Amino acid sequence: MPANLSSALETFKRQRDAAEAHYLKANRVSVFFREYTAAVETLLAALWAEYFQNSALCLMAVGGFGRGELYPCSDVDLAVVSPNPLSDGIQEQIARFVQTLWDCKLMPSVKSGGIGELCESVRDDITGDTAFLEARFLFGNRQTADELAEKMNAQRNVPAxxxxxxxxxxxxxxxxxxxxxxxxxxxxxxxxxxxxxxxxxxxxxxxxxxxxxxxxxxxxxxxxxxxxxxxxxxxxxxxxxxxxxxxxxxxxxxxxxxxxxxxxxxxxxxxxxxxxxxxxxxxxxxxxxxxxxxxxxxxxxxxxxRVSSTPLRVTLRIDDDYIQVNNQIAARHTDIFFRRPEHIFKIVEIMQQRNDITALEPQTLRAWWGATRKINRSFYQNSENRHRFAGFFRNGNGLTQTLRFLNLYGVLGRYLPAWEKIIGLLQHDLFHIYPVDDHILTVVRNVRRLALDMHSHELPYASALMQSFEKQDILYLAAFFHDIAKGRGGDHAIQGIADARQFAADHFLTGEESDLLAWLVENHLLMSAVAQKEDIQDPDVLDAFCKRVQTHERLSALYLLTISDIRGTNPKLWNAWRASLLESLFHAAGRYLTGNGGNPHTLFGRRRQEAADLLTRAAVPEKQQKKLWNALGSAYFARHQSREILWHAANLVHDFETPIVRSRILPKSNSFQVMVFMPNGPRLFARLCRIFSRHGFDILAARAFITEHDYILDTFIVQIPSQHAPEDYPDIQSALEAELNSFIHGHTVAEISSHSRRISRRSRYMPIAPSITITPEEDYPDWYSVEITAVNRPFLLADMAEVFFAHNVSLRYAKISTLDERAEDSFTVFSLDLKNPKIQSSLKQTLLEQLS
Structure with missing residues (x-):
């Protein structure tokens, strides 16, 4: 680089560093842009003089550089313009000029050409045309720059x-x-x-x-x-x-x-x-x-x-105060919102009721928005305003758009002070992806979609249930209030009850409606927690759940709210597996509340009889069936649901001594159900988990069972990695079965370190503190529930199983709830030693070390 350019580069670096230091001290954006832009222009002046002194070319700043908005590491957008097409010699000069810019670490983005060529290049290129809209002359032939600008502006079709x-x-x-x-x-x-x-x-x-x-x-x-x-x-x-x-x-x-x-x-x-x-x-x-x-x-x-090519303006009278202009609503006198504040909600009510109106006319919106800043306690206490606000939920039509509109312009926060506190509030729990207010409105949207026939194909059963549900407005309100107490510290579900009841009292809900709303807010996490963390085949679990729910109306409402909440938390969370868990719990609880299925012995007997009927139809002798039931033991029917029992029985009844692996693709999902049957041995569950993790599978649920003749019968639900298409599933299934068959017949499978897989940026920089609770099972001595919350990562379940084995704890059931990057796992374990506080403390400490 010539000495004069080296000097110019050093000057640029000093000026750039001074601009950054000045900014960090004074914190003024406009000053930084001015000083940094000037530093770049000083360097460009020296480079231009070196390569293009006295030429007919000109250098123009375009794009962000053209408008003087240059960020520390932004591209420097430039145009080298010639009055005529570029010769080969000029093109070589421009190439050297651009290379020098790169050598100076300027990140140039350069367009070059003759005036006609550049005009033609942006004729159908909106990005290029936009860049030249902000062009300003830097150096060289100003006449060339003016001619380019004139032709660019002349050819631009402004409406287009x-x-x-x-x-x-x-x-x-x-x-x-x-x-x-x-x-x-x-x-x-x-x-x-x-x-x-x-x-x-x-x-x-x-x-x-x-x-x-x-x-x-x-x-x-x-x-x-x-x-x-x-x-x-x-x-x-x-x-x-x-x-x-x-x-x-x-x-x-x-x-x-x-x-x-x-x-x-x-x-x-x-x-x-x-x-x-x-x-x-x-x-x-x-x-x-x-x-x-x-x-x-x-x-x-x-x-x-101003430049719209829309059809002729059509104006229709709505009433004495409003007209419709095309698809917009306009106030005849925009001061109406200040003179008569009840119209702040009235115009929104009209827009909600009319499908042919999609927006407020801009001047009306401006006036309306200005008036909303006057919303105060007096406005809230006005019964007309309360009736209209509650009416948004009772009407239901356009509810999502109405609430999002009111939230965007700050009305929800002014009308309901509790709402103001959750606007933009983030939830660093590794599975919520929206600020609280956006999440709530997404949940309301999901509930509303269930009520609309046009969306019934998404969730047919839930849609049919919602469309026959009598108190739809209460469900909308439950969605609206379910997380309104987030960010206050403490249990937001409990704290939200007071907000919901106060709203109900102020907005003319009946006592029955108020009770249902408050109950849903208090219990909105109940169904999700039971379905995803507990063994819903256990009659005691079902009994406890139904005692909380009590009625079919509550059950239906909670089911619909839970589906909508999960789907509105993070798109990754909703899958066929979660859907099946919730639906199974919903139907089981429905039967229980009706009086069918509450007796454990009746339930277990029915499961066994269903399997026996299947085997009888398959011509399996009753004697052979009894041998199978004896080998499995009576506890087997308490721990498995009917579909699993039928599957196991069909595969085991003829030979329950030979190890086998079976798998099946679950309908309408990207998940496999896998059963592994083999003689019991050390660390088997953990080693099986490692095989699944090495193949990239997420383990959604696992049931570890030991038969009366000391075989393991472990059943897993595993999710196929999302990058695989459904047509790949049979090959993936075959590969997995082949490795599992090799394992159950004694062939060693290479094990991978648990710490060889990276976790995401979010988990590294916004982690959650792991937590562990160990609780004795009532009425079952030496059985314990272990609840673990931690950052999700590959091999997590395998590592926890290793810890259980090292502490002589037998893992009998695992319910894995993977909420994006957060794992909430529940285990049922058996141990003769955990009653000793020292051993229990040691188990907790070792688990924490693994989770951290």
Whole structure:
């Protein structure tokens, strides 16, 4: 590199470092952009003079660099423009120029060509056209730059450009779904992120209205208050993005788990633990993007309407106060919301009742939103407002959109102070992926979908149950209140009862409706916990559950709420296995409450008789059947459900001395059920678990059983890794059976270290403290329940089984509840030694060491 360029590079580095140091001290976004942009331009001036002095070319800043918004590790967007097509010699010069930029670590993104060539290149390229919309002259021939800008603007079809940018935004938002996008959001491209602000400005600039936020205020597109809010939201997001780049030392726009605490600390969230720092940062982030989304709801349709090619404006009278304009509702006099505050809910009520109205007209929305900030205790105490708010739930039509709209514009938090506390509240429990308010509204959405015939194909049985359920509005309210007490410390299910009952009393619910609502809020985790953690084949478990539930109405409501809650927590959690667990518990409890199936002896006898009938139809002699039942023992029928018993019996009745492996693919799922039958021996359960883990299977449930003649009959439900297609399942099944057959016949299977597999970023940086409880089983001496909560990882179950074996604890039943990256496992174990406190303490300590 020539000496003069080396000097220029050193100057740039000093200026860049000074800009960063000044920013970290003064914390002013605009000053950083100005100083860093100036540093880059100083270097570019030296490079331009070296390569293109006195040429007819010009250098233009485009994209983010063009608008002067240059982040520490962003690309430097440039255009080298010639009045004529580029010669080979000029192209070689440009290549050397670009290489030097790379050598200077500038991350250049360069377009080059003649004016006509560049205009043609962006004619059907919305991204390129947008970059040149923000072009500004740097060096060289200014006439060339002006000519390019003039031709670019002349060829731009503004209505088509606006429509394309809005479609682009919709697609961008659609991609920002799923757990990764919610937990580690991209600050630039997420809904309400920086790119949404840019889109508003691009649409305005293409129409010749504004180039920045102050311009939008001057043009009266924004009010002074709105301009202040949008500027504040923009600065919040820009601050976070600058700190992200500085901490990651790369162009990282995702708020990754490992970066969240670093960014929070560098932004001044001190004196907190890592989790609290992350929570505070993310709450600021969520509130900032919410502001952008709020204002986008007003500005986007306003800007779009100026160039819209929609059909002729059609206006219809609704009543004395409102008209319908195309698909929007407009107030005849926008001050109505200040003069008569009851209209804050009335206009929403009209919109909910009318399927042909999808939005508030922008000026009406602006006035309505301004009036909502006046919602206070007096507004809440107004009976008309209470009737309308409760009516949103009774009506049901458009309920999800109504509540999301009210939440977006802050109305839910103003009307219900308890709601304000959960807005943007994160849950670092390794399975919730949404802030609490978003999770609740997703659960309401799921309950509502069950009531709509058009969605019945998703969950046919639950949909039919919901559509025949008489108190649908109470279920919607239960979904709305089930987590409203999160973040207060203590049991949110218990604390939420008071909120639910107060709401019921204030909103004219009957005593019966209030009781059902409060019961559902208090018990919304009950069915999930029993189905996923306990042995629902155990009559004592079923009896305890039904004593809590008591009625068929509660059972149906709880079943529907539980399904909706799990599906609204994390898409990864809902699968055919969980569905079958809940459905089995629902039907078993239904029979119990009806009076069919409460007696354990009747239940066990029925299971045995069903299996005997099957074998009799298969011409198996009664004598042979008795030998099988004697080998299995009477406890077998208490620990297995009918479907398992029928499967086992069909495979074992002719020979219950020879080891066998059998597996079957469970219907409508990506799971196998596997049975292993072989002589008992040390560490067998743990070694089997390692085989499943080595194949990448998640173990969803496991039942370890020892027969009267000392054979193990272990049954597993294992989930196939998600990357495999259904057509691969038979090959996977064959490979697994082959290895298990090798194992049961004494061939050694190589074992893999439990610590050879990495855990996710989320688990590393937002872990949960492992917990263990050991409880004696009532009425069963030397039997214990062991409950374990920990970060999920490969080989976890195998490692715990090894610990049990080392402490002479016999594992008889395991219920594995994998909630994304969180494991909540329940074990039934037998031990003559655990009554000794020292041995029990030693078991706990060793388990904790494994879990940590």
């Amino acid at each position: 450009f606006v429509e394309a940018k809005l479609v682009e935004m919709e697609h961008r938002h659609a991609k920002s779904q799923g757990s990764g996008a919610v937990l580690e959001p991209n600050i630039k491209s997420c809904p309400g992120g920086l790119r949404d602000i840019h889109t508003l400005l691009w649409i305005a600039k293409a129409q010749g209205l504004a180039t920045n936020l102050p311009d939008l205020l001057k043009q009266r597109i924004l009010t002074r208050a709105e301009a202040g809010m949008l500027s504040h939201g923009y600065r919040r997001l820009a601050h976070i993005r600058i700190h992200l780049h500085l901490n990651a030392n790369r162009a990282e726009d995702r708020l990754l788990f490992d970066l969240q605490p670093q960014v929070a600390e560098s932004m001044g969230y001190e004196g907190l633990n890592l989790r609290r720092q992350s929570e505070e940062l993310m709450r600021v982030f969520y509130r900032a993007i919410k502001t952008v989304k709020q204002l986008g709801g007003i500005l986007t349709p306003m800007l779009q309407s």
